[in-house]
Amino acid sequence: MSEFTDAVIYICRQVPFGTVASYGQVAAYTGVARAARQVGWTLNRIEGEIEVPWWRIVNNAGRISIKNTEFNTPLLMKQMLENEGVEVRPDYTFDIEKYRFRPSVEQMRSWQLDDAYIELICMKYLIQ
DNA sequence: CCGTTGACGGCGA
DNA sequence: ATCGCCGCCAACG
Secondary structure (H helix, E strand, C coil), X not given: XXXXXXXXXXXXXXXXXXXXXXXXXXXXXXXXXXXXXXXXXXXXXXXXXXXXXXXXXXXXXXXXXXXXXXXXXHHXXXXXXHHCCCCCCCCCECCHHHXXXXXXXXHHHCCCCCHHHHHHHHHHHCCC
């Protein structure tokens, strides 16, 4: 298992119940800012093997974008989110800013991110 | 070896 | 708003 894969798993497990994080957000928190695509690819690859709240990782446009896989379906993802109080529309979109995971600076520091980088991420994701 | 393809996303035109 | 391009990189044919 690569370091990146480990980091993705580690970050995803810290996304709280009832909140969501975009693929790009997870990538940013692992320290590889533009690896959103790899986050999706990684989650798809480890499903069924490693326990991770995969349903809390979503498209930054506020849309459920997974495809049918061996284990998961968009409908299952919608139900998992609704079980946590996230209102998902019939067309699989939702208000991402309402539910977005917004870690504290302390928590981001615990991920070994330096302050300048954290400042950048805050500008990107802390706005409501 | 090489082009294409993803559970993606930011930016410029 | 919408589109194309590119970064990222493993897997597949």
